[in-house]
Amino acid sequence: MEKIQEKIRKLAKEKGYMILAHNYQIKEIQEIADHLGDSLQLARLATKLNAEKILFLGVDFMAETIKMLNPEKKVIVPVKAATCPMANSLDPEMIIEAKKKYNAPFVIYVNSTMKSKMYADVACTSANAVEIVKKLNSDVVLFGPDKNLAAYVARKTGKKVIPVPGETGYCYVHNYIKIDDVLKLKQKYPDAKVISHPEVPEEIQKVSDYIGSTSQMEKIPGEIEDKKFIIVTEKDMVNKLKNKYKEKEFIPVDTAICNNMKKNTLKNVLKALENEEFEIEIDKEIADKAVLPIKKMFELME
Ligand code: 13P
Ligand code: SF4
Incomplete structure (x- = not known):
């Protein structure tokens, strides 16, 4: 381990932080994580953690999901601007409109904003999207924001999966x-x-x-x-x-790089621990509603 990695591990232990990181973090960050996983594993883990403080290394919607599931815990991230452009491509109005038009359940990919999650019926991640859609009692399902995941789910379930927002809903890292x-x-x-x-x-x-x-x-x-x-x-x-x-x-595939995931560096991770910031703060009224599709997802997976 490099010196700075050792410093991070020592400080996390001293200050009582559990370090959770997503699989797309750089190798040096992967090495200092207590837990490294995908969106579903990290969200699940968040419901079972016994640490009071979490340092999250990934992008904002993942940190928000952890905070929603653990409102009483302190969740910090090194860079507030590490976001997911795909998550930001789906607005609440698009969900409201689609539901009105098709009268079908809305399955929201966890890569979405809290405000959008408020209007969805159930959440999913790429690990369980097929399973969740199969379990819904409807042959027509609205799905967003990722059109490519929607197409995959349609093929695997044989259901009519309508992507919302449609053509503009995709992850630039994978789509290109x-x-x-x-x-x-x-x-x-x-x-x-x-x-x-x-x-x-x-x-x-x-x-x-x-x-x-x-x-x-x-x-x-x-x-x-x-x-x-x-x-x-x-x-x-x-x-x-x-x-x-x-x-x-x-x-x-060397060209597939998520610039937002790469905003976390060993330097700013150390700084985050030193200053114990930036703390994820969520609006309680929004979070209380936005967490419901995530809880529904866990319920359907039981
Ligand atoms: P996973 O849930 O498969 O880790 O995917 C998250 C993500 O952001 C993919 O681009
Ligand atoms: Fe978002 Fe794509 Fe980055 Fe995943 S890889 S966080 S979907 S931009």
């Missing part, structure tokens, strides 16, 4: 991965299996051997004999895989 780049990697590594995140465009989903959230991506190499994998998601995901499966080879 080029099919040609994936095909070139497949050509270069013909014996590699392709594992993709469901936020990639449908044409890439269709040439993939496996599709799953970042935690599901982590399980697959342990379940099959194959030794080489092309990982079609944010490029830092491969750090976790390389660390876990030392005898296997993981090939990233």
